Amino acid sequence: MKSDVEACRGLDATALAQSRAESLVLAYQTKIARFLRRMVGDAEVALDLTQDVFLSAYRLLAADPRRELTPGWLYRAATNAGISHLRRKKILRILPLDREVDRPCASLRTWRVDEQSVASVDLQAALARLNADQAAALLLTSYAGYSSSEAAGILGTTADAVRQRVCRAMRTLRSTMREGTE
């Protein structure tokens, strides 16, 4: 076992990069993976993309250990990775017939308590109907907790555009929920 002195003394550039990458992974791996799983609708793919995101972060830190990597940067990288994946697979508006792959997502049903009645809505199915930009805007704001202007910075667009995308995403969700409860 290394002593404290040995552990602390060797904080050279590589160790510093590793240490900061560790911190990023520890702090954000769950959030980014959940964000991506909601976006792409597949846990395996989300894990793959999460790894890609953190690998990019690690490479940047290895090149410049003192570079500031904010959570916003991670979400931007995750959003880009998610959008690229969705475009590449061209599955934007297609609900998979076989939900086996999506089993963990499908089991994550949410309950809406309205008055005293309980209706179940499959949010994941609703998210799968959104286009990538709308899903990203909705997830960044409602899921990751960014304001519209912060989300605009991440998505490289304006706050008004983010609000519009959120509205359109919400419209789709609403119609899906109506179908689910009828």
Added chain:
Amino acid sequence: MRVAPECLSAERLAGAIALGEATDAERGRYRAHLARCARCLDQLGGEREIERVMITVAHARDDERWEPRLAGARAARRGVRAAGIATAVAALLVLVVAVSWGERPKTPTHLRAPLSAAESRALAALDTQTFAAPAGRAESLTVGASTISASLRVTVDGRGVPLRCTIERAPAIARWTRRSVGRRCTRAYRRPRPAAKGNAEPGGSAAADRNGRPMAERPFVYRFTKDLRLDDHAGLAAAAARGAVIPLLVICSSTSARLRRSPRRAAYFCAAVAALDAELRERGSALVVRRGEPADAIVSVARAAQASGVAWSAGYDGAAIERDRALQMQLEEQGLAALIVHDAPAVPPDETAAARSGSGVGYRAFAPYFDAWCAAPVASYEYPLLLRFAATTTSSQALPSPGEFDARECDVAAGAVAARRTLERFLREDAPHYAAAATDPANDRTSHLSAHLSFGTISGRAVARAAAVRLNDPFAIGEERLSVRLFLRAFAHRDFFFQLAWFHPETGAQALQEKMRDFQWAQTHPALEAWREGATGYPLVDAGVRQLRATGWMHPHVRAVAASFLCFDLGVDWRIGVDEWDRWLIEDDEALACGNWQWIAGVGADMAQYPRIYNPERQRRRYDPAGAYVRRWIGELAHVPLDRWYGRPSQSRQLALALEPAPAYAKPVVDHGLAARNFLRRYRQHASKA
């Protein structure tokens, strides 16, 4: 299809409303557009509909339980991207191995703050460090097994309150790490320092006192405060790890004053203390009771028993935090180790705060807090066989009796056994129906654990764990699980308010929201006395108040309605409400009371744009439609038909003939609609000005 420009604008407004970013003017513009455009009304819905959809998304986020297993993903990966991915996996493997390797404590990854190894060690040492002389002098910060040292300079203000800590000389710690640790030192220094789990005694367990007697052989005092039990006890476990325990109860002036305020509280406290003493006697020990100032009492007991230190559990309101800090310094000046342990919350504030950002400032919004709360593992201290008590050689004063606080005997079952029974009964019979019945005061299915939790006769951890077991019951149907989940969500508010008070101790006296701190609340009202006595003419409000005065407890939903009536219908300061109910409630949690009252008054942690103004009569019609709850507590209405109750707007424009005598019940003291509109106007004006 071409969309009209005003509809595009309405989409942006709807998006702003969905994100909670719309101003009043924007909401007005949206409503005006909906009044003109049937298409938008159908496709986008009104404001409530938008909020409802977004709540569904928020619930989905709150319910997210999927824990990504990145390491597992490596093995499962296959397909066309294998070559490229292999590189990524290998690199990530290095990262994951680097994370899991080393000497870090084996805590779940999602709870770790993003700290370097050096920072972790420095902070671990900081938690056990003794700060004896803060006044501008450098101190030695010992890290690990005293192999690294650093000079810690503390700057204090004129009153001696620490302002800033800086690490001046630390050859083994990088500069940026030093700054970060310095900031954390500052925060840690300003608050009492709770012991981290598994922390060693300063100097290590093998250290010896001046007489060469090993520290581990010396007893350790545990001072019971509001944690009157022996099982699943974080503080007792921490003390037992340091030596045989001397159980001590100090009845100081502040405790005595709190107990005298509410006779039922005093009676409950005395009964719980008696139960604790009986439990200790079964284990061959006994409670040592002292009256007086805590520092004097603790030092005298510790000296008599040659104890090496004292532990107690942290308080969470501003005054208690300040008292703990002062007591800790006094005891350390006397050469005693003073250990403060988080025991009341199921998840300590520092753990959720570390999960947030590592900055240690806690949460102000409940939804993300609940995320972190759910992800944090609930610790367990259920190993009573390991508790060792010192031989009872220390003299004790008499146990507290109700008469000492001008109270009568307790009519509520108190003590750890009663608390455990209450929890079991709730989880077995009531928890499955919590979703449907939690707001129904006549068919009360709430947990009734508030007094037990407040005096610590049961731990919050035990409640959370038992509820989690019920939640995972494979035979439970969906609605039962939903009920238990809702209960856990309500229960998490307790920890949420604890952490708010811990990180913002000033909120006991003033509003959490800065913009509402100078809002002009009335300090009195002609109807204030009627509200206090349960004679406002609004049956649900009055029934709740009378239940409180008769039993020391009020149904949670009725509390919200009654509190809303005071703040919005009467416009009276929420602090007056806190003070009034404090006279009657058995439970004794100032941090929770202030958090809940601020939440209702719209000046606390609730993120809603406007306060929730309850219509007391509509609430009565909705949640007590048959009037069973009201009739139980308001004798004047017991035999009066529902349509003759006051507070109920008349449906008929005809004059009613006085065929029966008017009920003896009071007429409404205010017009709710008018009072609520007036308050809302003032609130809007203030908020827009702020």
